[in-house]
Amino acid sequence: MTAGQDGRAFLVLDGLTRRFSGRPAVDGVSLSIPEGEFFTIVGPSGSGKSTLIRMLAGLERPDAGRILLRGADITAMPANRRPTCMVFQSLALFSHRSVGENIAFALKMRGVDAATRRARALELMELVRLPADYLDRPVTQCSGGERQRVALARALASDPEILFFDEPLSAIDYRLRKILEMEMKDLHARTGKTFLYITHSLEEAMVMSDRIAIMRAGRIVQIGPPREIYARPNSRFVAEFMGEVNVFAVRGGRIEGLDRPAAAQSGFLILRPEALRPLGPADHADVSFPARIETGYLLGSRSQLHLSALGRRLVAELPGAAAAELRPGQEGRWGFDLADAVVTPE
Amino acid sequence: MGARAGRAVAAVWLGVVVTLIYLPMLSVLLASLANTRYMRFPHRVWTLDAYREALFGVGQADTLRLHQTSLAIALAVVVLAVAIAVFGALAFARARWRGRGLFRTLVMLPIFFPQPVLGLALLLALTAAGITPDWRTAVFAHLVWIAPIVTLVISIRLYGYDAAQEEAAFDLGATRLQVFREVTLPALAPGIVSGALFGFLLSWSNLPLSVFTTGADTTLPEWLFSRTATNYSPLVPAVAVIATAASAVIVAAVAVIWRLAGPRRG
Ligand SMILES: Nc1ncnc2c1ncn2[C@@H]1O[C@H](COP(=O)(O)OP(=O)(O)O)[C@@H](O)[C@H]1O
Numbered sequence: 001m002t003a004g005q006d007g008r009a010f011l012v013l014d015g016l017t018r019r020f021s022g023r024p025a026v027d028g029v030s031l032s033i034p035e036g037e038f039f040t041i042v043g044p045s046g047s048g049k050s051t052l053i054r055m056l057a058g059l060e061r062p063d064a065g066r067i068l069l070r071g072a073d074i075t076a077m078p079a080n081r082r083p084t085c086m087v088f089q090s091l092a093l094f095s096h097r098s099v100g101e102n103i104a105f106a107l108k109m110r111g112v113d114a115a116t117r118r119a120r121a122l123e124l125m126e127l128v129r130l131p132a133d134y135l136d137r138p139v140t141q142c143s144g145g146e147r148q149r150v151a152l153a154r155a156l157a158s159d160p161e162i163l164f165f166d167e168p169l170s171a172i173d174y175r176l177r178k179i180l181e182m183e184m185k186d187l188h189a190r191t192g193k194t195f196l197y198i199t200h201s202l203e204e205a206m207v208m209s210d211r212i213a214i215m216r217a218g219r220i221v222q223i224g225p226p227r228e229i230y231a232r233p234n235s236r237f238v239a240e241f242m243g244e245v246n247v248f249a250v251r252g253g254r255i256e257g258l259d260r261p262a263a264a265q266s267g268f269l270i271l272r273p274e275a276l277r278p279l280g281p282a283d284h285a286d287v288s289f290p291a292r293i294e295t296g297y298l299l300g301s302r303s304q305l306h307l308s309a310l311g312r313r314l315v316a317e318l319p320g321a322a323a324a325e326l327r328p329g330q331e332g333r334w335g336f337d338l339a340d341a342v343v344t345p346e
Numbered sequence: 347m348g349a350r351a352g353r354a355v356a357a358v359w360l361g362v363v364v365t366l367i368y369l370p371m372l373s374v375l376l377a378s379l380a381n382t383r384y385m386r387f388p389h390r391v392w393t394l395d396a397y398r399e400a401l402f403g404v405g406q407a408d409t410l411r412l413h414q415t416s417l418a419i420a421l422a423v424v425v426l427a428v429a430i431a432v433f434g435a436l437a438f439a440r441a442r443w444r445g446r447g448l449f450r451t452l453v454m455l456p457i458f459f460p461q462p463v464l465g466l467a468l469l470l471a472l473t474a475a476g477i478t479p480d481w482r483t484a485v486f487a488h489l490v491w492i493a494p495i496v497t498l499v500i501s502i503r504l505y506g507y508d509a510a511q512e513e514a515a516f517d518l519g520a521t522r523l524q525v526f527r528e529v530t531l532p533a534l535a536p537g538i539v540s541g542a543l544f545g546f547l548l549s550w551s552n553l554p555l556s557v558f559t560t561g562a563d564t565t566l567p568e569w570l571f572s573r574t575a576t577n578y579s580p581l582v583p584a585v586a587v588i589a590t591a592a593s594a595v596i597v598a599a600v601a602v603i604w605r606l607a608g609p610r611r612g
């Protein structure tokens with residue numbers, strides 16, 4: 001893997017590997033993350049994301065590989081001495097302590113006096129938008145979103161150089177999650193710290209990140225800015241991870257089912273649902289074929305249609321207005337332009 | 347109609363159960379207020395003579411010594427059992443390691459042993475090792491049976507506990523010792539208190555293990571049993587009532603201190 005955009009080596013992972021009973025959970029991951037980046041690792045459950053981030057935080061020992069921070073090898077440094085801090089999936093708030101005591105915990109461990117701790121806790125609460133009167137409230141009485149903010153403030157209190165997040169929003173309902181995603185991005189901008197975020201939701205990663213790495217079975221399979229990952233997935237796995245897509249096999253330089261030459265000898269042609277469109281008598285498309293609408297769903301402002309065509313099922317997505325006259329059972333010509341499709345080698 | 351009949355049956359059943367549980371205890375109190383060694387209700391004479399004898403008379407030395415012995419054993423058992431149980435509970439409720447299941451089984455096994463058999467086994471072992479039994483060997487015997495129970499009580503507490511809290515504390519710069527003091531121990535505290543109370547009461551009232559392992563020393567239950575069997579007088583139920591009151595005071599004191607100890611709970 002190459003270094004970050006500007007080549008500054010802030011955090012470097014070099015061949016990190018961790019095995020559990022012989023099976024690699026993280027398998028030779030190398031990355032370079034520049035200072036101040038919002039970097040997200042996305043992958044399905046069990047792909048090794050937590051194991052990777054726990055090694056970076058110092059909570060798990062790598063079996064092989066090195067971690068460098070500003071060029072210094074911190075591989076053997078224990079978590080309590082690393083200038084990094086982690087927000088856990090369960091948040092891991094101290095359940096027998098108040099909001100203020102949770103936030104100021106790192107300062108207490110450093111021997112900071114009570115008055116200073118209190119003042120700093122209040123500052124951090126303002127930063128994460130927690131009302132000041134929550135200071136003495138037991139964390140057990142806070143709502144999901146409030147607990148999230150407590151966990152963020154607690155991590156920031158130790159003034160870490162890097163913040164790690166292990167799917168902190170996975171247990172939060174959709175609406176609140178959207179709000180917290182924006183706040184997280186905003187907090188990243190205001191603190192200027194390096195954020196290394198983990199999620200299984202590519203949608204979440206797209207919203208917040210400067211760069212995204214896709215992880216699969218312990219390895220990074222693609223890395224790049226969100227737009228690039230979306231526009232040019234390098235494998236069927238990455239494409240399907242982003243949502244429903246139409247996949248055509250490419251064999252012997254031809255696209256199967258379409259009987260057309262492809263840009264590669266073998267691999268897959270990936271066609272996003274929004275690249276498919278119905279064709280009027282005068283419309284032209286690179287590839288066109290008769291299709292029958294099987295079912296249709298309204299997804300807010302867009303509609304998703306399932307088509308029978310080319311002896312298989314295809315998924316199409318249209319803006320609500322364009323789909324208004326389309327009904328299940330209708331037959332007609334559909335098509336797409338090859339420029340809207342991506343050919344991946346695997 | 348059916349519901350009302352059902353409720354009546356439930357009420358009667360509850361009444362019978364409560365009576366069966368509490369009537370014998372009440373009869374100990376009543377027996378202690380008699381002046382005769384023959385149980386006959388109602389008494390012809392109601393008197394506090396037995397209490398006078400137990401607290402200020404010829405029985406005073408007995409009463410005091412019995413309480414001292416039982417208290418010494420119970421306190422030693424509580425301190426040791428809690429220390430063992432905290433680490434035992436941490437070992438088998440939290441960390442995943444090979445042999446965890448076997449460890450749990452081995453620790454829990456003594457609970458399922460009939461206590462007299464356990465007592466006899468321990469006595470035989472002590473004799474074989476050339477150790478003369480006294481109250482200290484009884485402490486050991488009680489521990490074999492009580493430490494597993496306290497471990498169980500404390501580990502129930504640990505199941506609802508997010509062990510990631512400890513990692514979070516470590517990640518926030520705490521040393522291993524600070525993690526234990528600031529996170530693990532406070533989370534365990536309620537379990538420790540209930541485990542300690544439970545262990546105390548189990549030791550305080552234990553007869554089958556003590557009979558075999560106290561040697562020349564005598565605990566309250568042992569004395570109550572032997573005096574009831576051979577040399578009964580109202581002094582026996584009077585000492586029984588005093589012992590019950592003493593343990594009730596200790597338990598209540600711990601409960602009150604725990605309540606007042608601070609707003610921390612959960
Ligand atoms: N402590 C552990 N002991 C044994 N296997 C583990 C342990 N932690 C993780 N694994 C295994 O490693 C793989 C990756 O797990 P994890 O890093 O938690 O993935 P993710 O966070 O992406 O869901 C999984 O197969 C998991 O079962």
Ligand SMILES: [Mg+2]
Nearest residue numbers: 049050051167
């Ligand atoms: Mg995980």
